[in-house]
Amino acid sequence: MLYENQGEFLLYQHLADQLAVPLRTATETHYDQHETFFLSWREGCLKLLDKDLLKKGGLTVGIGPRQGEQRSWPAPKDGALAKALGRKTKTVVDATAGWGQDSLHIFRMGYELLCIERSPVMAQLLADGFKRLAQEDWVQKLQLQAPSLLTGNAIDLLATLATPPDAVYLDPMFPPKRKKSALAKKSMMILRNLLGDDEDKEQLFAAALNATGKRVVVKSPDYAEPLGGKPNESFQGKLLRYDVYLKG
Ligand SMILES: C[S@@+](CC[C@H](N)C(=O)[O-])C[C@H]1O[C@@H](n2cnc3c(N)ncnc32)[C@H](O)[C@@H]1O
Structure with a gap:
């Protein structure tokens, strides 16, 4: 955590304790020599730096x-x-929420949504985003609830759901096609640097198929092999695919 002499110091301390990470201050000399990543509140938003x-x-x-x-x-x-x-489909679990951009797309289309994220840092960034979403005028006027969020490994959490969702959505981190892709967005590059590839995606797929009521949807780069073998259906997006696996 990085305290930049703005805002409530205790909030920073609390979050640093919760994440079990050191709290640096911008006045500390060479504070930027210690860690590669920092969290800080800037302009009312929790930010990853x-x-x-x-x-x-x-x-x-x-x-x-x-x-x-x-x-x-x-x-x-x-x-x-x-x-x-x-x-x-009415109910969706996004089991790999990350930066929440697919989650928010799913939310805006009117599905009932539960998000899961295992990185405690990403989960804090998501919780901050969902809190801001809940305060938006249009969300309040329509009396909508921001998506719910569970922090932890979806391989375990999916097995604890009281009601099977209609769809489980997966967008795990695949290895890049080339070592350095000029097209990769900064947000995805930083996520990869922070978390690495998701090596256990096959297990996650198995857990998703077990937990879903009707289907699993996997977002894949167009060069990657389908995660669960031949899908029942596949929908093409820009440089990506959505592979659909129906529960038999
Ligand atoms: C490629 S990103 C997802 C991006 C996201 N769809 C978006 O729109 O921002 C993958 C995310 O899934 C999370 N993840 C991967 N495997 C997971 C698992 N088994 N349980 C929970 N989260 C997982 C990673 O920590 C990472 O944040």
Whole structure:
């Protein structure tokens, strides 16, 4: 955690204790020599910083629609993701929430959503984003609940769900095609640097198929082999695929 002489010091201390990470202050000499990543509140948002972002900026869970997404709620269910989730689907578990961008897309389309994230740092960033979402005028006017969030390994947590969701959505980290992809977004690069690849994605897939009521949807880069073998259906997005596995 990095305290930049702004805001409530106790909040920083509390979060540092919760995450069991050191608390640095920007007045400390060479504070930036100790860690590679920092969390700090900037402009009312919890932000993840690396050495490049320390001077300016920071990455946060963005709660606005992505380019090309509708602002209205519920947004039309007409893209590849909605097709993969299925017409009859009402409840979704996003078991790999990460930066929450797919979660928020799913939320805006009007599905009932539970998110799971195992990185305690990412889960804090998500919780901060969902808190900001709950305070948005349109969310309050429509009396919507921000998505629920569980922190922990979805391989274990999926087995504890009281009711099977209609769909479990998975977007684990696949190894990049090339060592350095010029196209990779900073947010995904930093996630990879922070967490590495998700080596246990086959186990996660098995847990998802076990826990779902009807289907598992896996987002994959277009060059990757399907995670669960031949899918029942596949929907093509830009440089990616949504593979659908129906529960038999
Ligand atoms: C590629 S990112 C997901 C990006 C996300 N779909 C988005 O729109 O921002 C993968 C995330 O899934 C999380 N993850 C991978 N395996 C998991 C598991 N077994 N349980 C919980 N979270 C997991 C990782 O920690 C990482 O944050």
